[in-house]
Amino acid sequence: MxxxxxxxxxxxxxxxxxxxxxxxxxxxxxxxxxxxxxxxxxxxxxxxxxxxxxxxxxxxxxxxxxxxxxxxxxxxxxxxxxxxxxxxxxxxxxxxxxxxxxxxxxxxxxxxxxxxxxxxxxxxxxxxxxxxxxxxxxxxxxxxxxxxxxxxxxxxxxxxxxxxxxxxxxxxxxxxxxxxxxxxxxxxxxxxxxxxxxxxxxxxxxxxxxxxxxxxxxxxxxxxxxxxxxxxxxxxxxxxxxxxxxxxxxxxxxxxxxxxxxxxxxxxxxxxxxxxxxxxxxxxxxxxxxxxxxxxxxxxxxxxxxxxxxYRENARLLREKQESEARLRHEATHDPLTGLANRALFRQILDRVLEAGPATVLLADLDEFKTVNDSLGHDAGDGLLVAFAEVLRELAGPGAEVARLAGDEFAVLLPVDTTGEELAGRIAAATSVPISDQRLLVKFSAGLATAPRGTPAGDVLRHADAALYAAKERGRANWVRYAGGMERPASAHARLGGDLRRALDAGEFRIVYQPIVSLDDGRIVGVEALVRWEHPERGMVSPIDFIPAAERTGLIVPLGRWVLRETCRQAAAWIAEFGPDVLDKAAPNVSVRQLHDPDFVADVAAALADAGLPSNRLVLELTESAVLRGQHVSQVLHELHDMGVRLALDDFGTGESSLSLLRAFPAAIVKLDKSFVDGIELDEPDTPAAHARQAVARAVAQLADALGLDTVAEGIESQEQADRLLRLGYHVGQGYHLGRPMPPEQLTELLAARRVKAAA
The missing domain is CATH 1.20.1070 (Rhopdopsin 7-helix transmembrane proteins)
Structure with a gap:
């Protein structure tokens, strides 16, 4: 231009x-x-x-x-x-x-x-x-x-x-x-x-x-x-x-x-x-x-x-600004879901009360709340939290302060004329009937702590949290008042969670393999992979101690991924060394947290591909509680089944709906729980319970045979039990009598010895 x-x-x-x-x-x-x-x-x-x-x-x-x-x-x-x-x-x-x-x-x-x-x-x-x-x-x-x-x-x-x-x-x-x-x-x-x-x-x-x-x-x-x-x-x-x-x-x-x-x-x-x-x-x-x-x-x-x-516009803007500031102040000190005070506001109020005199705090959370979230969805979980918050607000009374601290954890600062046990009893009575729009029946656990004037708010909450941990250790629907030294198990449990991360990075975990044996000829047909922790100071840590901590912290996902990959690698190595008939199945355990991991199916596929293990040789063992976790878990299980991976239902017969699972769950193997094996060798059971165990074991074998499923009997500790199970229709079992969990090197020697014996 x-x-x-x-x-x-x-x-x-x-x-x-x-x-x-x-x-x-x-x-x-x-x-x-x-x-x-x-x-x-x-x-x-x-x-x-x-x-x-x-x-x-x-x-x-x-x-x-x-x-x-x-x-x-x-x-x-x-x-x-x-x-x-x-x-x-x-x-x-x-x-x-x-x-x-x-x-x-x-x-x-x-x-x-x-x-x-x-x-x-x-x-x-x-x-x-x-x-x-x-x-x-x-x-x-x-x-x-x-x-x-x-x-x-x-x-x-x-x-x-x-x-x-x-x-x-x-x-x-x-x-x-x-x-x-x-x-x-x-x-x-x-x-x-x-x-x-x-x-x-x-x-x-x-x-x-x-x-x-x-x-x-x-x-x-x-x-x-x-x-x-x-x-x-x-x-x-x-x-x-x-x-x-x-x-x-x-x-x-x-x-x-x-x-x-x-x-x-x-x-x-x-x-x-x-x-x-x-x-x-x-x-x-x-x-x-x-x-x-x-x-x-x-x-x-x-x-x-x-x-x-x-002027009118400025007045409107000023009013909106004031309303926005009030809303921001409220949001900064209150829980957006329930409208209760949050942790920061509750601590401020507790500090103010403790400056004037003693205070009692009730700390409560919902038992099995994660199960509700996993099985019914987060909307149902949110509805349950809102309903429980309303129960607390109504029962605590006008003189109390109710707060949602985090997740499903609530706190109540009690009025002077109310005892913690009295309030806990009223809450238990109110939750004995279904609540929320989904009409859910829930239980709660609570910890109580009373502190004299001048005590820091953090100490009171820590004592109440220790009491809550003690209540959960006793089982669901309990409340416990804090006593001196009660926080030591909780702090040890917390330290255990921190040690898990370090142990995973340091390679302190080991896998042992328990043989799964044919009851007809004693031949090893498979192995179950079990994880062990060799702590450098505490020695061998029991899975009963560290698996719950791994579940709670979420470290069970990377730990389970490592167990899966190592099991596939070791099984492929045994097949390469001893031939394709050496093992029919290698079975690691899978937790519910792993099933909710969005990358779990891809992890399984990658583990099989990297190890070169055929998918039908991998058996994933799941508990009934893991299977009953909603639509997402069901979709994951069907995807694994479509890949050719076999699924085993562990501890079968101990839940409330095991039989109905066999119609909806793509199971290939049913593992009879050890509780039905104990005492099964007796010709004349001396109690109705022992007689019932034999009846259940027989019924499970017949049902599995009718549905085309394989069966494995767990916890076999004598030859008499093995013989009786064989007569009841079980052809595969595992237990200390058939073979204890052992390191991969020991199992390799056992497989080599059996090959030499078979060749001779």
């Missing part, structure tokens, strides 16, 4: 030079001074046309620049007619021909329409109304100044201008006022704000022409035509270049001006002061003074209205 800018600038310079020469020597005819304006506007129109062809524009922007191009050509055509009249009437100055005035007036109207169509980015009616109020104030202020100092002197002049010229100037001043107020509120969009500002400035050239005419009379007409008016084309060319720059390199544009209405008030005061000083504005038949004062009154009234609107 540089050539259009240079061309229009050159036209402006030539017009100015010609006028200077005219003042000095009057070269040529006066009509030459009228040529520069149509030339500049023609070049400006060509610049707009080039812009529309050069860059893709939004519909609103394309419409604006098209209307501006039409405006340029209308202006050029109107001033060409004025040039023709100028050559015809020279050396006299021409009057604006009506046809030229009509074309120029049409160009102004088209430009005004184009500016009016530019969107301001305001969507709400409230913001749109505020903006229209501001723009009305600014427009009236600008229009009053332009009228009083530009159009009015021509209108009341003893030698008035022609109606055509007055009409054109009136439209030009209206365009200037409207464009200035419009541009002030354009904050960005399809038309660049700076480009709009340059285009709007063309209206000021008309005001400059009017001012020259007022100050110098007919002597001001020629400089207006030769010097001022061509600048319109230059401004349009500059606006086009700015729009092209914005289209190829967008910039962030600030908000629209908010000071323009106040500037308009100051501007309207200038003509008011003028009409008060110069008395001719109040002469009979001259309504100029009354018009200016009326405009000032209207502007002042609109500004007062605007201030009222701003």
């Amino acid at each position: 540089r050539r259009y800018v240079v061309t229009t600038a050159l036209i402006c310079v030539l017009g100015t030079l010609w006028y200077v020469l005219w003042l000095a020597a009057a070269p040529g005819t006066v009509a030459i001074g009228y040529l520069f304006m149509p030339l500049a506007m023609t070049v400006g129109g060509l610049a707009v046309r080039a812009l529309r062809r050069a860059v893709p524009l939004a519909p609103a922007g394309r419409r604006f620049w098209l209307l501006l191009e039409i405006c340029c050509y209308l202006f050029a055509a109107g001033f060409v007619l004025l040039v023709v009249d100028a050559f015809r009437t020279a050396p006299e100055l021409p009057s604006m021909p009506p046809a030229g005035a009509a074309l120029i007036g049409a160009g102004v109207v088209v430009a005004m329409w184009g500016v009016a169509q530019v969107p301001l980015g305001v969507t709400s009616w409230y913001e749109r109304g505020k903006q229209w109020l501001d723009r009305t104030i600014a427009f009236l202020g600008c229009a009053t100044v332009l009228w009083h100092f530009g159009i009015s002197p021509m209108f009341w002049s003893p030698d008035p201008w022609s109606p055509s010229a007055l009409t054109v100037l009136l439209l030009a001043c209206a365009f200037a006022a409207g464009a200035i107020t419009k541009v002030a509120y354009v904050a960005g969009g399809p038309v660049d704000r700076r480009a709009m500002r340059l285009v709007a400035s063309t209206g000021l050239m008309a005001a400059a022409v009017a001012l020259l005419a007022v100050l110098r009379g007919t002597d001001g007409i020629l400089p207006g035509q030769a010097v001022c008016m061509p600048i319109c084309g230059l401004l349009i060319a500059l606006g086009v270049r700015r729009q092209l720059t914005a289209a190829t390199d967008p910039r962030v544009v600030g908000k629209g001006n908010v000071w323009l209405p106040y500037l308009a008030v100051l501007a309207v005061d200038v003509p008011v002061a003028d009409v008060l000083i110069r008395s001719w504005h109040w002469a009979p038949g001259v309504w100029e003074g009354r018009a200016v004062v009326s405009a000032a009154v209207v502007v002042t009234g609109l500004v007062a209205l605007r201030q009222y609107v701003v």
Whole structure:
């Protein structure tokens, strides 16, 4: 666009030079001074046309620049007619021909329409109304100044201008006022704000022409035509270049001006002061003074209205700010789910109470809450928490403070006249019936702690937490009051969780393998993988101690992943060394936390692929409680089954719904629990319970055979038990009599010895 800018600038310079020469020597005819304006506007129109062809524009922007191009050509055509009249009437100055005035007036109207169509980015009616109020104030202020100092002197002049010229100037001043107020509120969009500002400035050239005419009379007409008016084309060319720059390199544009209405008030005061000083504005038949004062009154009234609107808006914003701050303060100190106080607020309240006297705290959490979340979903779990919170709030009474500390852990700061045991009993009675929308029957455990005045709140909560841990150790639905030294087992349990992470990183875990043996011929057909922890200081740590800690901390997932990969690797090594018939199955145990791990299926597939172990040689042992964990677990189990991995239901017969599981669970193996094997060798059971064990064992074998499932009897500790199980239909078993858990090296030696024996 540089050539259009240079061309229009050159036209402006030539017009100015010609006028200077005219003042000095009057070269040529006066009509030459009228040529520069149509030339500049023609070049400006060509610049707009080039812009529309050069860059893709939004519909609103394309419409604006098209209307501006039409405006340029209308202006050029109107001033060409004025040039023709100028050559015809020279050396006299021409009057604006009506046809030229009509074309120029049409160009102004088209430009005004184009500016009016530019969107301001305001969507709400409230913001749109505020903006229209501001723009009305600014427009009236600008229009009053332009009228009083530009159009009015021509209108009341003893030698008035022609109606055509007055009409054109009136439209030009209206365009200037409207464009200035419009541009002030354009904050960005399809038309660049700076480009709009340059285009709007063309209206000021008309005001400059009017001012020259007022100050110098007919002597001001020629400089207006030769010097001022061509600048319109230059401004349009500059606006086009700015729009092209914005289209190829967008910039962030600030908000629209908010000071323009106040500037308009100051501007309207200038003509008011003028009409008060110069008395001719109040002469009979001259309504100029009354018009200016009326405009000032209207502007002042609109500004007062605007201030009222701003006051209302500020009051609303202040109210919203206060409400937001109150909401944030509440959210910072309260639990969003239950509305109870959170841990931080509860500690503050507890500290305040302990400063004045003794305090009793009841710490409670829901037993088996994780089971509800896993089996019924988090929505059901949230509903249960809300229902239990309501139970606590209602039973604790108005003098108590109830808080949700974390997860399913709640705390109650008891009133002075309430004992912890009394409240715990009321809570137990209230939860003996189903609660929440899902009508769930839940139990809770609680720890109680009472502390004298001056005790830190942290100590009281730690004592209550130790009592809660002791209550859980005793089983579900218990509450225990804190006694000295009670926190030691809990702290040891916490340290155990920390040691697990270190042990996993240090490689302190070992896998031992218990043989699974054919009861027909004593041949090893498989192994169960069992994890052991060789602690460098405490020696061998029992799985009964560290598996619950691993479950609670979530470390069971990486630990189980390691056991899975190591079992697959070792089984593949035995098959490679002793042949494909050495082992039919390698069976690691899988926890419920692993089944909920989203990467578990991928981990199994990767372990099989890395070890080169056929999927049908891997058996994953799961407990009934792990299987009954909702839709996600069921989907995972079916995906594993589809991979060819076999699933074994461990401890079968001990749960409440084991038989129904066999229809929904894709099991391949059923493992009879040890509790049904103990005493099964007796020919005449001496108790009804022993007789029932034999009946259950027989029924499980028959059911598994009917469903096409393999069976494994666990906990075989004598040959008599093995023989009786064989007669009941069990062909595979495991137990200390058949083989104790052993390191992989020892089992390798056993397999090698049996191969030698078989070969012999």
